[in-house]
Amino acid sequence: MRRTKAEAEETRNSIISAAELVFFEKGVSNATLEDVAKAAGVTRGAIYWHFSNKTDLFLELYNSVPMPQEDMIAREIEEPGSDVLCYIEKAAGDWLDEMAGDEHRQRILTILLRCAYSEDLLPVLQRQQEVDDRHVALLENAFAKARSEGYLNANWTPQSATKALWWMMGGLCSDWLLFGRRFDLVAEGKEALRRLFGSFRQVAAAMDIPAVC
Missing domain, CATH: 1.10.357.10 (Tetracycline Repressor, domain 2)
Known part of the structure; x- marks a missing residue:
């Protein structure tokens, strides 16, 4: 069954939120995408659908911090x-x-x-x-x-x-x-x-x- 755009965005946000917690607890170098997938309740395939690799996910996490105006x-x-x-x-x-x-x-x-x-x-x-x-x-x-x-x-x-x-x-x-x-x-x-x-x-x-x- 094809997922809606809203559902895909929700999954993406769940992955980013899970990565924040996993990277905070384990450190970026020690954490794996499997760890992030487990925390987000998704498959590794779902992560690769939205992010090409851990660096891509880390960059998106960095970009989520509001910068000074x-x-x-x-x-x-x-x-x-x-x-x-x-x-x-x-x-x-x-x-x-x-x-x-x-x-x-x-x-x-x-x-x-x-x-x-x-x-x-x-x-x-x-x-x-x-x-x-x-x-x-x-x-x-x-x-x-x-x-x-x-x-x-x-x-x-x-x-x-x-x-x-x-x-x-x-x-x-x-x-x-x-x-x-x-x-x-x-x-x-x-x-x-x-x-x-x-x-x-x-x-x-x-x-x-x-x-x-």
Whole structure:
């Protein structure tokens, strides 16, 4: 009996959901498509109908994580007279809120952090690098605008400010995800952001802006 498009989509989503749990529990390298099929309650043939191999399934799982709204961020930093540093700090804080409240995002990023990226999984790593490169370029443009408008402290360049923020956010989330959520990601993370952005600001400019962005 021929399956409907809705049924096929439901099966596909069930496979992706099962892969998320299996990869989280076993690791991508140790998990097999047989493990995923069993967890999803389907045959391996059903998996191959939707995905060519484990890498293809892993890529789809990676793509299921909502990314920051890049177009919105790009528009915001181009607004005349906008306090770019304030907006970047708020966007980073919003990301921490989303991370702390979204178990799906937590599992996917934990899987990515634990993955050994053997040769057959390199396409996933390459996809991550493409997204990261795009986000880094966006942040550098934002910090460059802050410098041109006199907000960025002369001790920082757009590149060094971007790296400091990128490394801090990456370190915060990695430590929180991999080592038992042993601190309050949102409260301590936003406090760290406040201190970091305080160092980004020109002293004169900092005196003229609200304490809370």
